[in-house]
Amino acid sequence: MKTALTIAGSDSGGGAGIQADIKTFSSLGVFGMSVITAVTAQNTMEVKSVQMIDSQIISDQISAIFDDIHVDAVKIGMLGTKENIDVVAKELNIYRTEHIILDPVMISKGGHHLLQQNAIDALKEKLLPMVTLITPNIPEAESLTDRKICTIEDMYTACLKLQELGANKILLKGGHLEGDPNDLFFDGHHFTWLPGKRIHTKNVHGTGCTLSSAITAFVAQEETLLSAVKKAKDYITIAIQHSLELGSGHGPTNHFYHLYERAGLVDNK
Ligand SMILES: Nc1ncnc2c1ncn2[C@@H]1O[C@H](COP(=O)(O)OP(=O)(O)O)[C@@H](O)[C@H]1O
Ligand SMILES: Cc1ncc(COP(=O)(O)OP(=O)(O)O)c(N)n1
DSSP: OOEEEEEEEEETTSSSHHHHHHHHHHHTTOEEEEEEEEEEEEOSSOEEEEEEOOHHHHHHHHHHHHTTSOOSEEEEOOOOSHHHHHHHHHHHHHSOOSOEEEOOOOBOTTOOBOSOGGGHHHIIIIIGGGOSEEOOOHHHHHHHHTSOOOSHHHHHHHHHHHHHTTOSEEEEOOTTSSSSOOEEEEOSSOEEEEOOOOOOOSOOBTHHHHHHHHHHHHHHTTOOHHHHHHHHHHHHHHHHHTOOOOSSSSOBOOOOHHHHHHTTOSOOO
């Protein structure tokens, strides 16, 4: 069985973070493992508080997994602090994995900062150049490139700027722009649009986490990166179409296995 590891924060409400990642891995038939970087007290409305995990425990979680189990692909989500970025970069440099997908989580939908301001430079310098793919949303790409992104032209420019900063491959998510949520994939040479149709629902908690973990699950199963990104876009679209009316705020996406099996996204081999 193929395996995937998520290095991310816990969302007590179950819609984003580690919980969304593991649900996505399972739904796509991949064995999921986790390294918890932070514990958030969170629901569909807000992040109430955050407890960062000590970097030594993060380091131990990573070595416990890699010393024993083969990891086909890694997804990185919320890291929270510069110390956590440093330790994750150090460990992943020791335990080299072919596929590392970085979702540079910075701010929750409710506006809570999930990455300290002084950690952005460490993310750019240490992690950006070592990962296979980075999947920023519009505000995250603005923060990484230090420029506004308002138009399609700006999306192309932002990808080129991220490449200049050392990024290998980029999936720039367009969900935060007006109109349909079209994402732009740049493999370092060619651009490919992943077109979407906006689904009118407030239940979009954890969409970024779900998309990046679906990409991770597909590359773990030996899909090419472009194919993985396209299939993950199908996964997130179905997950939002069937999103759940839970809680009073932004409800979570849906990871019910049969939705994806029916759509031909699950490899039954
Ligand atoms: N309302 C929506 N309808 C359909 N797809 C959406 C919608 N909102 C976001 N998406 C898609 O979900 C994924 C995550 O998007 P985005 O909201 O941009 O990132 P994040 O969750 O990191 O803020 C992207 O593929 C985006 O195009
Ligand atoms: C623990 C944790 N990690 C990441 C996020 C952000 O997830 P995202 O998929 O971007 O979803 P929203 O927060 O925007 O709904 C999170 N909230 N918590």
